[in-house]
Amino acid sequence: DIQMTQSPSSLSASVGDRVTITCRSSQSIGTYLNWYQQNPGKAPKLLLYAASSLQSGVPSRFSGSGSGTDFTLTINSLQPEDFVTYYCQQTYSTSLTFGGGAKVEI
Amino acid sequence: QVQLQESGPGLVKPSQTLSLTCTVSGGSISSGSYYWSWIRQPAGKGLEWIGRVYTTGRTNYNPSLKSRVTISLDTSKNQFSLNLSSVTAADTAVYYCARAEYTYGELGIWGQGTMVTVSS
Numbered sequence: 680d681i682q683m684t685q686s687p688s689s690l691s692a693s694v695g696d697r698v699t700i701t702c703r704s705s706q707s708i709g710t711y712l713n714w715y716q717q718n719p720g721k722a723p724k725l726l727l728y729a730a731s732s733l734q735s736g737v738p739s740r741f742s743g744s745g746s747g748t749d750f751t752l753t754i755n756s757l758q759p760e761d762f763v764t765y766y767c768q769q770t771y772s773t774s775l776t777f778g779g780g781a782k783v784e785i
Numbered sequence: 786q787v788q789l790q791e792s793g794p795g796l797v798k799p800s801q802t803l804s805l806t807c808t809v810s811g812g813s814i815s816s817g818s819y820y821w822s823w824i825r826q827p828a829g830k831g832l833e834w835i836g837r838v839y840t841t842g843r844t845n846y847n848p849s850l851k852s853r854v855t856i857s858l859d860t861s862k863n864q865f866s867l868n869l870s871s872v873t874a875a876d877t878a879v880y881y882c883a884r885a886e887y888t889y890g891e892l893g894i895w896g897q898g899t900m901v902t903v904s905s
Contacts, residue, residue, distance in 0.1 A: 713891040728891035770890030775834040
């Protein structure tokens with residue numbers, strides 16, 4: 680299995696801040712990397728796919744970059760609704776795996 | 786607009802088989818190039834991918850669950866299903882069904898999730 684490691688697992692920030700979450704894979708996955716946002720008690724929501732492509736309807740303050748084994752999710756100008764949990768996911772192999780999650784707290 | 790809805794028992798006894806169904810509305814399960822997927826999340830923990838079935842019926846499973854999992858399509862009902870055998874308390878979780886795009890496998894549409902508890 681390809682292991683996905685997110686860091687930090689939690690972080691504190693303020694409204695208007697810029698935050699970066701990192702996701703590292705245990706082997707090269709090209710750009711087969713997706714990012715999800717999950718509100719408590721809700722299903723995850725796709726934010727970005729193919730490492731840097733913004734899903735339709737997702738605000739442009741969300742961006743992604745990276746390829747190979749190292750990826751980042753950046754949120755510019757944090758809004759109150761952004762203080763939730765984020766997951767990365769690799770879809771390079773036929774056994775998909777998620778990162779452990781990163782919780783953004785006020 | 787395609788929507789997914791999970792259904793099935795909320796309580797399953799240990800050693801029995803967990804069976805869930807995902808009903809797809811707003812589109813045909815047999816058209817297009819999609820993976821129909823199952824994911825679960827124990828309370829307070831992260832997401833675990835269970836497996837997926839392609840439009841053709843081809844499947845991929847999480848190796849750690851492969852011996853106990855079956856995912857299948859029912860095109861006549863526009864549904865797909867999950868069977869997980871020999872369950873234990875460790876299988877207690879919220880179970881989500883989702884649709885993934887073929888090219889990059891991203892899970893773009895999710896059901897709301899259904900809680901399944903394994904307990905006697």
